[in-house]
Amino acid sequence: MFSQNIATILNQLQHDFDEKATANNQANKGKVPKRKKASRSKDEIRRRQEELYEKTLKEINELLDAYYAVLSRKDAESIGALYARYSSRFQDSIVDQIRTILEEAIRKKVFIPRENVFFDLAIRGWKDRRPGLLALRKKIEAAEIQTFMVFTTSRLYRRTYKALQFVEEELVERNIRGIFVKSNIDTVQGDHWRTIFQALAANDEAQVRIYSSHIQASHEGLFVRQMVHTSLSLGYTGEVVEGEFTRRQLPRRKIVIDPDTARWIVQIFYWYVVDGISITAIARKLNADEDAPAPAKSNTGLWTHKLVRTHIENTEYRGWWQYGAKETKWLSKKDYAHQIPRDKPLKEGQFEELRIIPDDCWYTAQEMIANEAGNSGRKPKDSTSKPRPRLLRGLFVCPEHGRKLAVGGAKACVMLCPNCRFIEVHERPLFTHLNRELALKLTCEHLTDCVRPTDDFVDTILNVLEDYVGLLSQTEPAIVESLQSRADALASTIEFNRRNPGVSEQEQRKTEQLLKELRSEQNEVFAQLRSTESALAVSLQTPSREQIIAFLTATSDLLSQSMTSTDEIVVRNGRRAIESIVKGKIELYQMGERAKSKGWLQGRFLVDVPAYVLQQLTGVRISESSTTNEVVIDYKKSKLINEQSETAKRLWDDGLLHVEIAKQMGCIPSYVTKLIQHWHDQRGLPQPNNKKRRKLLINKQQRTPIYKQIANQVHELMEAGHSNLEIARQTKTSDTNVAKAIRWWHEKRELSVPTAADRRKQKIERALAMLDGGALLTNVATELGYSARGLKLALDKFAKDKGGEKTDFRSRRGNAKSGASANGKDSPSDSDTV
Template identity: 25%
Template structure:
């Protein structure tokens, strides 16, 4: 074929030289092109010089205005600026002869080259002349030579592609850079390769390195997305506000949604560097290139494990993928067939809440989620009221509701010893169960992997034996996909096994509960998600109407469980991604909150009730609070009735009090002195005479003294019988008696 080609080209040149077509008045043009930015720009001038020399031999002159060219443009592209301009000039009849260095300058695709030549020759009546290949459309054999040479140039392109892929593959398998590093990384020359560069325009071999400046931004982005639970939009706004740098291939200065998605899904940040996942497919008719996925089996041999290039830990990366998948699932119904959004979902704020109570408050009457409204979004309201399908008119002050809910939960998880003990017990139980199950799960996954490997081997044996087919190919693909899934599962279990923490202690649980309490005080998406998990997904509110009042208030109800708290404790023995099942003996409590500012009497009634429980009399409470006794009675009545309780009878309570008088009566004032004299053996009457009171007061004083000390009251008759003197002897005063009745 090569000999025939050379013979045809030689015959064409001989025919041209024997029958020269010299016509200096014919307008002539030239076209030149080089395809790579690594080539010299002088290549265009060299090609044009060769065309001018050939034109001079033919008695032609090429006008400088008709020298068309394309620089650093592939010959596989149908539309090029210089080529299109040349065709437009030919269509307008501005030249009659076109010179080019070789057919490869016009195109490297035969399906482009031949139609292009025929369009010039037969439609525009242009004579075409190839300088190096001897093609001249005035020669009858020009089409044959053009067909052959176009196929030769096309084959060269295929061989070049194979050679380039071979060279890149060797570099990849050597663990060196092929220019595919992303944001957070860079490359630097390998010192040994700088000494002996080979080849034309050769560059030193390079290795991947972490770029400290941009790697810090990668860590910050994953922290915002996973830990702080920021939305993608918020992260993009913050990156652009801070002027964060972008990838070295970026063509625009600002961050955008698609770039952030690719960054969060990039496995290179955990040390797994794939290569060759896609291959270029070129449309031979248009030269346009599209990318298609290579099969995972073909890509496995090119995937490099480079742990020294890890920027993000596995747990954070896996959590990011989980959040991205949830987001994709959430927005799937709102995307068109090509993946573009058809509109936002009204419930998308639950995935990235903007405040602590986002989509958390539910109307108890109609079941709708409360919307944000009012001045600067300070209130929440039922959207069904404006539509006339719900009677809940009262709005909820968001700041007040957040404060009351956080306070109520904080009282349970931070100050209640019963809750703390139960949370510790469930945490310890869950940790021990995970410790027992994890080795079994790992062993089961490894056994399953061995079975799948054996099945893959069996299928390959059948294919090699000549029994292959579409069905076996499909089964092989399924088994290999199953194997990849098992390898990922084994890797996750092994990391969980190696990263297990120590057994939880009470102090550790206390620290984690305090940290959880701190999370609630932050107005972040992470705090909103934590609150939603603790309250079971929603807080139901009901409008409480008060007769005689124009304004009503909302009452909220939600239940928290000890198991929900356990699931929110960060770092439970390395099992952060796991969820503890609801324990049968889990502690649960329904919390009821009145979302309103407490009226004055409510605060005062709490103060009065505390003094009441401390054993103070109502008159004493009134004196301490600086109000009348009737006001104290009203406060206590309000306290009991607001809680559905009956106020105790005042007389019954008074009888149980140690102090029954605001000003102590006389018998209480003299009780200590009476007891002292009684213990000295004086008669009761003698004590009465000495103190100037009657005998009944002395009896009351003795009784009160013993009762206040928690002692039994002595019987008078029994005491009288034990005395030596039971009456007053003659000649002695009662005051001198040392014994009495």
């Protein structure tokens, strides 16, 4: 199976990474182990913030005590407030800012009470909702301050218009004096301060953008050299580069694969692609394993569905790295940053030395994610409610409206088209509701029949595979070129729709859905392209007949099990098999009357089993083969007599008698005859002749006939030369049964049945052999069941037919008595006594 091929590759990768990890551990033995970054939970982050706040507040109180010792409230000319801020958690400049502000406050004779000191730790200046700034605004609105002091314009806001708006509306219009200590701005200086303020604020804003461009350019250079320039995904680490240092004088590091964590990436792909485990179940397994590493960029240290999916979709694991794929934009009205995709990443490239997962495995995973059915719908309110089948979720569609059927009805037992509900009954495309359990049963049964490995079907698959393998070897450049052209066309279509999402909200939703479908198709084409390239890299061999039969048998068993199984892995693998076999969706059409219990739905869909077998056994994907067949299923509950007739006909085809069929079905033989007739009437076939059928059966009786039971014993007695009457006497039966037993014994072994003449000839030849051995005629006759005269006459006739002379039994006997030699000579025992 193709999944087995992927499993082999992933197992080899896992083995390689384990060996590298072991080698690294041995090489680093005795050294100080590298400190691993511990994941921080929300409680730890909150506790760390509280500790930092308490530390900062303690240092501020020490500054204020020294400040109050120099300037008292009665000596001050006004009551003021101050504000300080820094952006990231790697900074710590609040105390320095406040020290400078308090020194200026002493010079200006501004008294700042302890409750009028406001600050924010590690909060960006773009943000408007800051705890310290909000508290300051409340203080201003309460008209409790006369002077406001801050370090520079950039500490207030990063945007020029916001900083100017705050000063104008909150300070100047309320007659509050504003002092920017390091910017040398004081609002009591008339209108001159506005010009300086605007210039400095604009300069601060431009400076941030310049820094951003410089940082991006630096990161691009590091990206090209494969140096660490941002946080690394799980599976990678930094290797120290000797002689190179960062701006903070830390060793520069090169990106390399980390064997300790890369093996877990391989394990995630193995679980998802090979074992068929869901993303949620993978997250649970990772969280339950103490050796599993914490996910990157996780505050809680726990794996979630989103984090596992992000790692599976990460292009870095197939060696494709990007820098600047998204751009961060601040939404002032919403007061938060939003990342939007750029038209093109700032830098991108293929780094094969950083590949962890092969292309065919990665693209297969993307195709599976694109086809992943969502866990939509509500859970049952009561725990005793019977779970509904989800194996075929999203597979049925209404061709009239192009919509998937939705679950509805009492206890969610049916599926229906949402649009058809709002159409008049006599015009409704789908009037009848589809019973979910019935649809599951009939669909899986038909698909199981489609993959049943009959001799003719296996021959057809072998012919298709041989033709395609031969075609692939002859036209491999054309096939790869065709797939590449299709991939390029899909990429152009995706890019066009992404750049033109539409004006209205409805158009944008349609474009979003179209992009999702296009990306799914693109992943499928890429997977087909990579698998074809991998197959061409080695000599592609046609699977053997035994491999095909074993695979079809396993698939048939999987489909049968997935109907009733509650095992999530079995159901997911069954769904994957159905999606691969069925081409497209199952389209439903209304049949019969549009009335309750009168009509039914008919499902029509295409299946392509040879293409599925080729993909799974060789890894080569084809769009379709020449053996694509249409399957038609009538989703209607059959009457009891229809179901019974199907069972009776199946047993009837197995060669069972009506009595035996009746015994298995628990009815009388005459009802079995009625069921067989009903089965043929339903299909317009002529009634079968049971008498003629009985003649053709191997077993024409319910019990084993007597002549079959005694056949071996009869043959032994016949070989001993006994007549039919003598055999009948010994076996306590009639000579008719003896004759039947002889005939059946020979016909069963495909031997000619001996005639009466053959048996007489055999008996005469035996008699001659006994006579040649010196036995008397009377003794031979008694042994063979003849009278002496009868045996003599039979021997004379045999000699006459052969053209020989009759035997003179008197001269042959001589003077010997019974028990002596027939030639008159003494027996060996007698000669010894003379």
